[in-house]
């Protein structure tokens with residue numbers, strides 16, 4: 088039965104220009120790929136190749152069965168040029184540089200079968216692990232290999248979601264178009280086979296009525312599957328919000344859903360599981376969206392993992408203005424400064440926004456028809472104009488006016504302006520943890536809505552760090568209430 092659910096707080100982003108169209112283009116094979124040996128959930132793996140070695144697309148070139156990790160593959164046919172450390176988004180990671188041949192063939196994993204029902208759970212786990220799909224999402228997919236911090240038998244709940252609550256999102260309709268919808272449902276059934284004891288929950292965006300109805304109809308005979316239609320409010324797609332919304336259970340903030348026996352996967356991860364098991368396809372390519380007005384075209388691209396980001400977005404980037412590029416999420420993503428870095432398994436979108444340094448006169452008095460502001464939400468919802476986004480926040484921080492907006496939107500119901508006042512006045516003591524400072528998800532929504540432009544989320548993060556340096560144990564605030572699984576392994580990865 089379909090259930091409608093949501094949570095208190097949060098914010099619904101609407102009507103932004105620059106949303107990716109439901110169009111998918113395949114990028115040609117790049118001349119060179121750079122494969123980081125740490126991608127997705129888990130630690131860095133050990134290289135299995137040397138400079139000068141010939142490799143094929145789909146070949147495992149890095150693996151470490153001793154530690155929590157998943158294998159990585161060459162995404163192209165070619166030759167290893169060099170193996171060296173790169174600075175990959177503030178982490179020193181070993182990467183394998185491969186000169187590519189312009190051939191698209193890839194070699195499948197051994198033992199896959201489109202008739203997956205005949206495969207044993209052990210074989211399915213092996214295919215998911217060897218394909219690299221086990222490293223996807225925040226907790227990885229547990230298999231009998233060390234791909235997650237818990238074992239398959241410890242999974243009590245599996246949550247699969249396609250909400251799209253960010254400002255820009257991959258198109259769910261595109262991901263599940265045509266035969267992909269069938270593959271997605273088969274992917275869910277495959278996962279149920281390796282987690283037979285788990286309850287399976289599928290959470291979809293309630294605005295995609297036709298798709299939700301279609302999936303409900305196809306899966307009507309699956310008495311083990313619960314389907315939910317969720318309000319696409321930010322940050323509904325966060326693990327910390329999915330667990331209380333769907334299961335009515337508290338989340339151990341600062342830890343992982345796997346610590347409480349829950350695995351959470353997105354739509355693309357389930358499709359990769361299907362490809363691994365039924366087609367023997369290793370995780371060598373990824374669908375990403377080009378979002379924002381900074382691109383001449385907003386569309387989806389299928390790209391080989393390891394392709395330098397510049398080669399992906401440069402042909403589409405507008406050249407008439409300076410652009411700011413952000414990876415994955417506009418509110419919490421990473422600003423892209425070095426474009427030679429490669430695409431990893433975890434990237435889903437590149438966002439380009441025009442830089443705007445000119446302050447708009449009395450911006451807060453405008454109707455909010457063409458630009459977003461929480462203070463103008465009511466009018467802008469009525470006017471429903473397509474909104475532009477740029478990088479300008481139109482002003483410096485001003486004193487708090489006690490409007491309460493930050494408190495209203497905070498999804499974990501803490502009081503950002505109160506915490507901010509304590510930290511700004513250097514009052515760093517246990518009261519901060521009593522007021523829930525360690526529950527902050529770093530979703531940045533409070534900073535986004537604040538009309539005084541106060542850096543609330545950043546200050547709260549600073550407050551957490553200062554509290555830890557004076558000896559406040561974050562774990563003490565969390566652990567008494569939970570019986571966490573895989574704690575040592577999780578600490579090892581963190």
Ligand code: SF4
Pocket residue numbers: 493496497498499500501503526527528529530531532533534543544547
């Ligand atoms: S960043 Fe933290 S305090 Fe701010 S809205 Fe998100 S969860 Fe609440």
Ligand code: SF4
Pocket residue numbers: 486487488489490491492493494503504507536537538539540541543
């Ligand atoms: S949103 Fe900003 S101005 Fe309003 S109460 Fe929060 S901190 Fe103060």
